[in-house]
């Protein structure tokens with residue numbers, strides 16, 4: 160659980176600058192008190208009463224320096240001079256010595272921490288993304304970062320200096336009359352204690368609200384991602400209604416619990432403040448009438464205590480804003496404390512630090528047991544040896560564990576029992592980045608990044624030559640549609656560019672994988688989006704790469720796996736049959752049955 164110290168540590172890289180700027184802001188706030196004090200002394204001068212001893216000493220020194228006798232007009236000039244220095248002279252200095260640094264620190268910290276959140280996103284385990292969608296994560300990170308940014312200048316530039324100013328006022332009143340000072344202190348303690356107590360309760364409610372907001376954002380993001388399904392099923396009204404119910408629930412928390420809490424807090428604060436102001440007025444008046452304090456001190460006490468009480472409202476306003484943001488800031492810290500995945504790449508290392516491997520491509524799944532939840536096995540007793548340059552096809556019913564085997568090979572997850580060896584080395588002992596660079600995969604859904612077709616082709620390997628790109632594009636039949644694109648290789652595809660069809664995306668994915676020149680190449684339903692003709696042409700083209708490296712093909716359509724050296728039939732997480740197409744057909748087992756079903760045009764269940 161993140162705590163208040165985490166919030167402070169967020170700015171720790173700039174602590175010396177922070178202390179300096181907070182000290183400057185506080186100094187400026189306290190210097191302000193010189194004005195009412197000096198005006199009180201001016202009143203004393205004008206009404207022929209004595210001014211305070213230190214000030215009298217100072218005026219006398221000025222008189223000696225100016226070689227003039229002490230006089231009323233000299234005292235007025237000295238007091239005016241003091242007011243000039245603390246108001247006019249300090250005015251242009253204040254923004255540069257305080258305000259500028261507060262924002263500078265806030266913005267620098269935002270830059271640093273945004274980088275850290277991106278690093279976190281890149282290193283979290285895949286399971287995290289199974290449970291949290293993009294909207295939820297992006298919302299949490301963005302709210303946490305921007306709330307830190309806005310809060311810092313308010314706390315360092317306003318709240319702390321204002322609190323110190325109130326302390327300064329207390330000291331000033333204490334010097335004038337200790338009884339008034341005690342009353343002043345008591346009223347402040349009551350107000351601050353009550354504010355603190357209420358805000359603590361409100362922070363808990365804000366946390367609940369923050370969680371509700373994340374849920375709403377998460378659903379909105381899902382609606383955007385799945386908009387085609389929403390429209391196709393005509394569920395727009397239902398989605399809207401569901402979101403409105405969520406918004407209503409949020410509103411109830413905000414309005415009935417949080418907003419009401421703040422209003423009760425302000426009611427109390429106002430009442431205590433007004434009562435205190437009145438009592439201070441009565442007490443000060445009484446002390447003046449009794450001749451215990453001068454007219455100047457009467458004015459000073461009244462002015463500075465009103466200044467202090469006037470500060471209470473902005474201070475509690477800032478505390479309220481802080482409380483409202485606290486929950487989201489805490490949630491960002493919780494996010495940052497999530498453990499990185501075992502498979503996370505080392506982002507801090509320079510590229511040269513990545514180990515370079517070269518494998519023959521001998522892959523051994525050695526007695527693997529695995530389940531996403533430990534009590535629900537997905538793969539059991541998987542023993543499979545893939546020789547270098549072999550082509551192995553994984554087939555089996557949907558959910559039989561084919562993709563999971565590949566996920567283990569890529570070390571997105573580690574098996575609970577057993578190990579995966581590549582060229583005899585346990586994959587867990589290898590540098591994850593260097594190891595993965597020797598593998599390549601074409602997924603069922605090929606991700607296309609916003610950029611040109613060329614950028615997307617070079618995504619995994621920016622150093623490839625144009626000739627290599629052209630060759631890969633020929634093999635993957637990307638060349639067949641490039642000339643249809645307005646700017647060929649330089650056409651912007653993805654988010655803001657030309658849309659690619661499912662088949663075109665898959666061909667791009669195949670070419671991109673080939674350009675990695677991997678030792679093990681995996682096709683996960685890679686030709687599923689292609690029409691029969693395109694699929695056939697890719698199969699023919701791929702013949703030229705089969706045998707040049709270890710290739711694993713996951714396929715539902717058995718027509719795509721005929722040419723594999725070895726076909727592995729999985730069922731409910733276990734390997735049932737292994738052999739070539741002909742061997743398995745003659746065996747008359749499950750493969751034979753699946754094959755017959757497909758030959759007769761029936762879908763694989």
Ligand SMILES: Nc1ncnc2c1ncn2[C@@H]1O[C@H](COP(=O)(O)OP(=O)(O)OP(=O)(O)O)[C@@H](O)[C@H]1O
Pocket residue numbers: 289531532537555556557558559560561562563564
């Ligand atoms: N991230 C996950 N978390 C929990 N369970 C999962 C996860 N991914 C897959 N599963 C479960 O693991 C089992 C095997 O899934 P897998 O994707 O490996 O099957 P598959 O044979 O590749 O299926 P398909 O041919 O439909 O892609 C399924 O029961 C599935 O529900």
